[in-house]
Amino acid sequence: xxxxxxxxxxxxxxxxxxxxxxxxxxxxxxxxxxxxxxxxxxxxxxxxxxxxxxxxxxxxxxxxxxxxxxxxxxxxxxxxxxxxxxxxxxxxxxxxxxxxxxxxxxxxxxxxxxxxxxxxxxxxxxxxxxxxxxxxxxxxxxxxxxxxxxxxxxxxxxxxxxxxxxxxxxxxxxxxxxxxxxxxxxxxxxxxxxxxxxxxxxxxxxxxxxxxxxxxxxxxxxxxxxxxxxxxxxxxxxxxxxxxxxxxxxxxxxxxxxxxxxxxxxxxxxxxxxxxxxxxxxxxxxxxxxxxxxxxxxxxxxxxxxxxxxxxxxxxxxxxxxxxxxxxxxxxxxxxxxxxxxxxxxxxx
Ligand code: ADP
Ligand code: MG
Numbered sequence: 001x002x003x004x005x006x007x008x009x010x011x012x013x014x015x016x017x018x019x020x021x022x023x024x025x026x027x028x029x030x031x032x033x034x035x036x037x038x039x040x041x042x043x044x045x046x047x048x049x050x051x052x053x054x055x056x057x058x059x060x061x062x063x064x065x066x067x068x069x070x071x072x073x074x075x076x077x078x079x080x081x082x083x084x085x086x087x088x089x090x091x092x093x094x095x096x097x098x099x100x101x102x103x104x105x106x107x108x109x110x111x112x113x114x115x116x117x118x119x120x121x122x123x124x125x126x127x128x129x130x131x132x133x134x135x136x137x138x139x140x141x142x143x144x145x146x147x148x149x150x151x152x153x154x155x156x157x158x159x160x161x162x163x164x165x166x167x168x169x170x171x172x173x174x175x176x177x178x179x180x181x182x183x184x185x186x187x188x189x190x191x192x193x194x195x196x197x198x199x200x201x202x203x204x205x206x207x208x209x210x211x212x213x214x215x216x217x218x219x220x221x222x223x224x225x226x227x228x229x230x231x232x233x234x235x236x237x238x239x240x241x242x243x244x245x246x247x248x249x250x251x252x253x254x255x256x257x258x259x260x261x262x263x264x265x266x267x268x269x270x271x272x273x274x275x276x277x278x279x280x281x282x283x284x285x286x287x288x289x290x291x292x293x294x295x296x297x298x299x300x301x302x303x304x305x306x307x308x309x310x311x312x313x314x315x316x317x318x319x320x321x322x323x324x325x326x327x328x329x330x331x332x333x334x335x336x337x338x339x340x341x342x343x344x345x346x347x348x349x
Contacts, residue, residue: 004061032201034205045188080160089130099147121179236278239274293314294314297334
């Protein structure tokens with residue numbers, strides 16, 4: 001119940017390849033996010049799950065059932081769109097009950113289910129209003145209520161927050177996640193915003209150029225990026241050119257600007273590679289230390305909970321985040337950059 005499986009699913013629009021052979025497994029009761037830049041095939045994947053597009057090849061399973069050739073009407077999925085697509089002339093309660101009425105559910109039952117749905121999204125008592133009398137965040141919650149009263153096996157959400165302002169986005173995404181967890185829904189969530197993806201997901205499938213770049217938990221992706229694309233896309237990263245001089249199962253060594261550094265594990269083959277250095281792992285020292293890299297502060301910004309620095313170094317530009325209590329270096333200062341070997345990841349060039 002509620003699982004979603006793709007086996008080598010492809011989608012072509014004439015000569016445009018919207019999806020290369022895609023295989024994925026989404027576990028029941030989890031929220032899985034499709035994350036990636038615009039045009040990478042996220043919406044296409046959702047529409048294939050919903051049955052709004054037919055696969056060019058491959059097989060699609062929902063709840064273990066092969067639905068590849070099943071029309072949208074018979075797939076037990078509901079979709080929440082970016083534009084909430086509420087009917088402006090219907091009340092909020094009528095909007096939520098709409099899908100149930102289409103399914104010919106008795107009016108009274110549909111109305112009571114709609115009321116329960118509104119309560120679930122924190123809009124109890126708003127049923128008699130028109131959508132225009134609600135804020136954007138409330139309208140999006142109505143759209144979520146309308147989708148979940150249908151008791152879908154899978155809830156699909158396509159960039160559901162993009163019409164909301166930044167503060168509301170954060171609030172509504174927490175609500176969506178809480179509702180999904182409370183009801184144990186299987187949800188497939190689409191966004192191009194990595195922070196949003198990290199905040200709501202059990203698992204993230206990062207897509208690039210119509211295929212999967214890497215899939216995993218938010219922590220997997222952040223701590224074990226498989227490529228420089230992922231390292232850069234998931235969180236902030238400094239990517240420095242290094243040479244891997246030794247690499248085996250238990251340790252590695254790299255050379256950077258003539259210094260040799262030992263690392264606790266090998267994550268890349270010998271030769272040219274990129275070293276992933278997270279901004280909060282960059283340490284700034286006033287005097288040179290063994291293996292430190294000299295750099296000049298070119299930008300410093302006090303942001304309350306952190307101080308952010310841009311540094312110009314012989315290894316390239318380095319972005320650093322320090323605690324507000326750390327020594328307040330100023331633009332023009334020379335600093336000496338160090339890091340802990342265990343904080344370093346290596347990815348292919
Ligand atoms: P995303 O949602 O990640 O931004 P889409 O899944 O909408 O990306 O689109 C993936 C690719 O497929 C894009 O190159 C897009 O132009 C193309 N595409 C999507 N829908 C159609 C269509 N109906 N006809 C032709 N090309 C399409
Ligand atoms: Mg899209």
